[in-house]
Amino acid sequence: METQPNIILVDRTSDRSRKIQVALCAQGYFVSPAESLSKAWRIMAKREFDVGLIHLQEEDSTHLPEVENLLLDSGFEWVALIDPRQAMTSALRLALGRMFHSVHQQEDLPGLACLLRHIAKRQAIASRIKQETRLNVSRRCMISHTPGMHRVFEQLRTLAGVDAPVFITGESGTGKELAARAIHELSPRAQAPFVTVNCGAIPASLIQSELFGFERGAFTDAHCRRMGKIEAASGGTLFLDEVSELPYDLQSTFLRFIESRSISRLGSHKETKADVRIVAATNRHVPTLVEEGNFRLDLFYRLNVLEIRIPPLRERKEDIRPLVELFFEQFKQYRPPGLVGFSPQAMALLQEHDWPGNIRELMNTVCRAMLMSDPPYIEAENIPIGNPSKPYRPPSLEQIREQAERNTIISALKRNRHNVAKASREMGISRVTLYRLMDKYDIQRIDDRY
Template identity: 70%
Template structure:
């Protein structure tokens, strides 16, 4: 270890895989070294879990001339980037330098995934968000309905605006309708408009949101809250491209692209009979899933920097940044409110801080050591499924055909699951 430190590496030593696993949330690691001191096949499961959950390469340190247990030898070949002699420090330095440079190349590629939307910046280092940005750029040029899913605060409206601004309709209106914020008895007139005298207090003719968006994009936020009896009328508009104002028998043709979004499980609402299946199919032609912040925690630091710049008018004189302890607390938080919660937290901390750096006491976050909410059955199932796929890919050296045979699924299904769980394909690695 001293020899590696002399080459400029920052080395953290751990006694066992469990201790090493605890470092990951708070420490930036570029490579892992595992010294094979005793060959206990029973310890392989802990090693496999550690490597499968890591986003960096591991090197096994063992004497190449030493005979090994068959199961240990198999694990060395399947799980590790390479096997190296602990005595060959120059060779190990060359190998680690190669791994670190590859990570640096990946970091540069991740930092390029950003662009401006409506005066705001979409920025990300997470592979799952890079895929979202790529999807946005692709679907923007296709004149078809888009359905955006994701929890509250993940940026669904910003994604919808990005699709509009990158599309040929960018110079036309972008009209937003929050279906959950309009009373059910008013939403029909809000969408379709009305003629004078159509109902009490209708003193003048009014254009609806659909007509106002003609030539541009209509964004239906929280479309799952659309009243069931109105869904048939909206489906007819999508199919015909025409609307009738309340109190009028004359149809008006509109050229509108529909982007819908919801933070609810709409397929479940369809099964329960609370959302029309035919309308869901018409809205869900192209789908984009916005990942929650807890799945992209590597974005917390660049987002904090972005908010520091955006809200610099809130920044008191002398405040220059955030302390490492406070940044660690931000990484440990679960962020149920996602990016919106992070933005409000940083903004409040900037207002409350009276020191050069935002400290832990300035953050309105509960004690991170408190018990977290129990995981749902769906979250447990998804985590187990992702871990199983990652382990199978590790064992097969990312040979999808072999992994799919081991898992008992087709290659197409495995590729779909890899995309779903943001598991990087071998040919996508920098």
């Protein structure tokens, strides 16, 4: 709508309507006048509009139900034009507040043009976000066709420009780190470091030195000065993954850093300024941890300035098919020759599963299915989910190696038209060895003469 927006103007006074048309046409708007509600209905049946303008005054109080029906059926935003010098009934005053986002004085034409520009810009942004189904991040992408995730994409774009702490919640495997990277890459800090600290993976005895760094001689094995993660992220973003696992006795020290924006390395009394943006994430319910005395309430308030919740995959099953197609293409190095996709039965099984491990589990399942399936399609029996008698077990290294060896042999045979002598020379093995491997992997022999 940013270019050549269409406007319908409903006004029974022709002189006033003509004056508004001239002013708006000079600003590049296309205005279609209608002197009555019935005429407006007929025009709207033939054309599409972006915004509606309707002039209301005291005598329109008896036609408010018809006005409301017009607004509800139109599907676009309306602005009410009024004359503040005229008296207004209480019914009309209530209707203006209930039915319209914007009410404008009829004489303020420059202000009206400005209001319409804002409406046009807002609708264009909303339309663009609605159409966008993916968000590219660090050579990867977040993809979705659901309104819930579209709202997440919109939040990420909006919060990226606000230099304040962001708190990301969501179950394990939903993509919290990818969301944190998106915030960083869309922010003015994008060219500075993005440093990740997994608070649950670092022993409690080491996490303070990991975050704040240390001086030489600060402890037994401190043979040289070392910069901490906070200092390494200076100018950029510090991502605290699983922040709920941060040891309680360290939380007060970290809170002091947030408030002062300065740190002291272990073994030093010198304060060092650290300009970092903090993005924290957790898969736990922090308010419960606060009630249990395992997380400081004041630290939670400091981290939870802006919050984003990533919905689990079971709440957006419409995304399973596009995610499967994305992983199938993204990890094509795992595909044996001739594997073209998932059978309808296999795709149905994937879409019915609840995915407690979320996107991470789905990605691993797709990769495993590609490794362990025969062309041309991945079948339902190759996907060990939704079957209690066949629980999911990740493939062993030996299974992966054997599947890769089998795929290599099949590819070599196809390139050499199943000529065993040529295929064995290409792979650098003897014909006897190749025949043995073909028997081992149940690869059909085709007579070289044919």
